[in-house]
Amino acid sequence: MVYNELITKTKPSFYNRFCEFKNRFRIVLRTKWSISIICFLLLALAAIMFAFNIFYKKETSFLLDDKNEIVFDEADNPILVTKYFRAWSDITKTSESLRIYLFSPIAKILVSISIPIAGYAIQITTQNKLSSPSTLGYVPASILAYICTLAINPTNFYLTYVFGFIFSSFVILIKLVLQHTDSTNNKFKPVLIGFAISALISTIGVLISILKPNLVNASVIWTGELANAFEWEKLYVSAPLILACTLVFFILSPKLKIMQKDFILAKTLGINTKAVYWTVAVTTAILCISTITISSPVFLLGLIIPNIVKVFFDRHDPLFVFCVCIIFSLALNQTSLFISINHNFSTNLLIAIIAFVVLLFMMRKRT
Template sequence: MTFIRSKYLMFYIIASALVIILFLLDIRYGTVNIPLDQVVKSLIGQPLEKESWGFIITEFRLPKALTAVLVGSGLSVAGLLMQTLFRNPLAGPFVLGISNGASLGVALLIMSGNTLFNMLYQLGNWGIVIAAVLGSTAVLAMVLLLSVKVKDNVSLLIVGLMVGSATGAVVSVLQFFSDAEIIQAYLIWTFGSLAGVSWEQLQVLTPIVFLGILLAFISQKQLNTFLLGEQYARGLGISIKKYRIIVIIATCLLAGSITAFCGPVAFIGLAIPHIARAVFQTANHSVLIPSVILIGSVVTLICDMIAQMPGEQTTLPINAVTALLGAPVVISVVIRSRMMKTSI
């Protein structure tokens, strides 16, 4: 038992060190390469060789790197919660339609022409955030209402998928009647971006993500019992309805807030929990939750560095990079599950 705990501790130490290293490298590389020692000096408040480097780090790259850590950890925890709740390896943080609700809010803001949404549009990035929050909150309220009525998780999963399909249909109708320039503005948001989050927005995003992760830590023992089935959990005196609502709220806080500020970021929440399970060969959430936080942060920082294409003037959409890295993981999960069923 001591060996197992020391193995986990060693992984956490190595992963934490890797997060710090990648965090510094993510700040260093970009269209302007800044020496690593200058990055460290900037972070500890020492003067730099060039004043412009300090401005670039403080105003652009540091908030972007912090956002990458929040996105990676938050979506990974949300994905783990959904896969546990639905006992489905292909469940992600957006299966409840939260991302679609946020996308609908942004689509209405950009493409509807409504007076109220036009007022929000004048707020710039904050208007987009508010619209996304309103859209995801509306879906959250619907899902929470249905979770009280719907008894089993499979039915709730189907309801979430149908809500997502309905909101996607409304977005398609709005696109059909919109001009090409307006559609382009919406599509740019759907690509996802870590660079558009300001310090002011980080002050809102950070506590929301921390609250969602805290709810996950509080529920880790109950999450372990969910894996054994609802009947077993009820036999232990655990309120399925109570903790299902807690898990849904935590997921919506994480996925909804991140989508609102950064746009939809795909595959992180779906792939990272599988990587953590493969590393530790365990389903214990007291091990998996901190593991997905660290692995998610590492992977998202790597994706952001790839998206920046160090030394180039081009920035790739973060969604394109996360999909390229996450899709092979999901494919391997599907193939492995199929092989296990065949062998049985």
């Protein structure tokens, strides 16, 4: 009896100490200095990983002397030398080597500065934390466009933009038909509609992969690992579109800030919430098409990064979330690219693991 009473007395004190520590940690984490330090460290990580993605290459070879003959040790065994970095001259040796080593890291930068921003803008306009370019059907539509291009004419990458605009317009049109009132209507469930559209698009993609097995692998539908040819022309077309769309989101950030707080207040202040809603939808569709053309899609990137930023720092201002999302995404994408290149670990699998943890936390917090 005394032992049980002792336990009941000690448990609350430990729990209270833990809660007190957690609260203090949250307060410290959300100060300007902590946010600045975290962002600086993530930017440093992104820069280091960017350099590693370009220069890192583990290569073991025989040690050669001045006459290009193998050098042996005292036991008459050839001496092996391991190099971990390639020289800049090897990268710039030919236009092809320059394209191979620089294209993917640059493409990941463009993905990082655009998709998470689009994800948070969608979450504001749909008033749903689970909204993202993937869950609303824009990424599957873009993948289907890429697959159709591979099946019809792989050399003409411009078809990806054409098919992408057609399929994305189809997705937007379905939502426009189903949404009879404004975007604040509780009966309108854009995420559920997006899942249904994604399932339909995935089914079509599987059928195409069955009909054209030599050109399209069925696993692309589920893994998103596209056989992307590195062509500077793709970057020349996609980069301006991505930068322009990203600029649109930053221009909309003052209106999104008011909408994030209260839709009714936004309407009272004269903000056309419908126009903002559809502008975000169209801009997101263009972003998805442009990023798919230059890089394999990173599913749920637009879902987890904004939620991580909001949970960590408890700030919901769009401009703040946009900027920090870019920093988080740069570090994550460059790191995942390095892991993918050197250890054959799928980027989407890494994102899925992080998304699982984030979604669990969101569900726990909601309950």
